[in-house]
Amino acid sequence: MSRSLVLALLLAACSAPAPEHQAAHVGAMPARTAEPAAPVEAPPAEAPAAPAANAPYVIDPAAFATLPEGPEGELVRRGHALSMDTHRLLPDEVGNGLNCTNCHLKAGTTPKAAPWVGVTDRYPRYRARSGKVDDLPDRINGCMERSMNGTALAKDSEPMQAFVAYMTWLSKDVPDGKNVADVGMPKIEPPHEPDRENGKALFETKCAACHGVDGKGVFAPDDATMFPPLIGERSYNIGAGMARLNTATAFVKHNMPLNQGGTLTDQEAHDIAAWFIFQDRPDLAKKDGDWPKGDKPSDARY
Ligand code: HEC
Ligand code: HEC
Structure with a gap:
């Protein structure tokens, strides 16, 4: 009617x-x-x-442009700083050349780039990879050990508390129990199997100008990350979410080339991801403990 x-x-x-x-x-x-x-x-x-x-809560990145001031905002500001300059501020815990913001774009405020808005409400939750209920610090440590190729932070450590304080501030306006739109890296369904040779060629024309011809990133003389490494010893390890084909495809489709998200076709994003995720990168020693209950996703690497 x-x-x-x-x-x-x-x-x-x-x-x-x-x-x-x-x-x-x-x-x-x-x-x-x-x-x-x-x-x-x-x-x-x-x-x-x-x-x-x-309707889900819609993220407005502009709402987070001004960090809270004063002593009560100190831990929030520290969490933001750690997210932006992670490997230089946490040299003992981070094992590569990445910062959280390289994937959680604009320090976790970008829809479809695994935003942290509302994340305090999404944990604790059961996760198949660990086979248990993970709280927010467990989830952060998942990225510390894999995406950052480093070591877990003690739950009562200052950096962990700063990350949680910052994520809590980002989540403060999400009504209790309300879903947030465009969290994670929403999956796409490419039409056919990836073509890695095409992916390599596309990488050279669409990505290499920033990420380097070898994909190993570009660093300033003070080691600040200018363009993050997709490949090599300073990139994420094989246990990271970004090392999985579906996740990398979705991230690239929605967010790359930088500021031109959505311009590649689904198949192009798939081809490029299938090329770079299988290049050299660090191993994850404890990978054998993943998916202890056997419910491994189809694009798992091991
Ligand atoms: C190489 C890319 C990458 C880097 C660097 C990275 N992460 Fe992640 N992170 C991911 C991916 C991929 C996911 C899972 C997204 C999904 O659910 O589809 C994720 C998920 C998360 C989540 C859960 C989000 C949710 O909504 O469930 C948190 C919290 C998180 N990361 C924190 C961090 C912190 C803190 C750092 C820096 C210490 C960091 N990450 C660095 C890729 C990365
Ligand atoms: C204009 C420069 C530019 C181009 C072109 C570009 N990127 Fe990026 N890319 C970046 C920057 C900068 C970041 C980190 C964003 C931040 O920290 O705010 C990034 C982050 C990433 C990440 C997550 C971090 C990591 O190291 O894994 C991936 C994956 C990625 N880009 C893939 C690609 C692919 C694939 C292409 C080509 C289709 C591409 N990029 C093109 C600048 C670019």
């Missing part, structure tokens, strides 16, 4: 007597306008508003 027809039916039913022109409007269904039962068949008046009430 068309929306205007429903409206006309409701109007006709609610306003007595219905003006002549409205009656004419619903002329296509004369029997209904004549019956008092008609409004019962029509959707209730609040029905169109219902999807909006359940």
Whole structure:
């Protein structure tokens, strides 16, 4: 039933007597306008508003442009700084040349780049890879050990508390229990199997100018990451989410080339990801403990 027809039916039913022109409007269904039962068949008046009430919270990156000031904002600001300059601020714990923000773009405020907005509500949760319920510090340590090729932070350590404080601040305006739109790296379904040779060629034309012809990234003289490594000893290890084909494909499709997310076709993103994820990168010694219950995803590396 068309929306205007429903409206006309409701109007006709609610306003007595219905003006002549409205009656004419619903002329296509004369029997209904004549019956008092008609409004019962029509959707209730609040029905169109219902999807909006359940609609997920939409991230507005601009809302996080100004970090909280003063002593009470100190830990939040520290968490933000750690996210932006991770390997230089945590040299003992991070084993590669990456920063959290290289993947969690704009320090976890970018939709479709695994944003941290609302993440305090998404944990604790069961995760198949660990085979147990992980809390937020466990999840952060997952990225420390894999994406950062480093070591776990003690849960009561200052950096861990700073990360959690920052993520809590990012999540403060998400109503309790409400889903957030575009979290994670939403999966795409490329039409066919990846073609790595095509991926290599595409990498050279679309990615190498920033990430380097060898894909090993570009670092400033003070070792700040200018363009993060996709490949090699200073990149993430084989146990990282980004080493999985579906995740890397989705990240590249939505976010790369930088500031031109969505410009590659699904298949191009798939081809490029299938090329770079299988190049040299660090191993993960404890990988044998992953998916202890056997429910391994199809794109797992081991
Ligand atoms: C090489 C890329 C990469 C880097 C670097 C990285 N992560 Fe992640 N992170 C991921 C991926 C991929 C996921 C899973 C996204 C998904 O759910 O699809 C993830 C998920 C997370 C989540 C859970 C998000 C959610 O909504 O469930 C948290 C929290 C997190 N990372 C924290 C960090 C922190 C803190 C750092 C820096 C110490 C970091 N990550 C560095 C790739 C990365
Ligand atoms: C204009 C420069 C530029 C181009 C072109 C570009 N990237 Fe990036 N890429 C970046 C920057 C900068 C980051 C880190 C973003 C940040 O820290 O804010 C990044 C992050 C990434 C990451 C996550 C971090 C990591 O090291 O794994 C991947 C994966 C990635 N790019 C893949 C690609 C692919 C594939 C292409 C080609 C389709 C591409 N990029 C093209 C600049 C670029």
